[in-house]
Amino acid sequence: MRSRLDIFKRVWKEEDGLGTLEILLIVAVLVAIAIIFRKWIVSWFQKLIGDANSDLKDNSAVAPCAPSPTTSCAP
Numbered sequence: 001m002r003s004r005l006d007i008f009k010r011v012w013k014e015e016d017g018l019g020t021l022e023i024l025l026i027v028a029v030l031v032a033i034a035i036i037f038r039k040w041i042v043s044w045f046q047k048l049i050g051d052a053n054s055d056l057k058d059n060s061a062v063a064p065c066a067p068s069p070t071t072s073c074a075p
Helices: 002-013 018-036 038-061
Strands: none
Touching: 018 038
């Protein structure tokens, strides 16, 4: 019985795998948050992409600038 108690105490005090456990717990919490807020995250991402797409379409009248040694693109 004494040896089992000693083994348990040594295992409890051993910190070799502690970093791995902490990383796994952090990942688990992040995944849980992502699952809980997935609808909000997806709608935010779609709005972000939609806004970027509409901004690109609105700027189609602007001529692209290709700088060369003799010209500058600065306004």
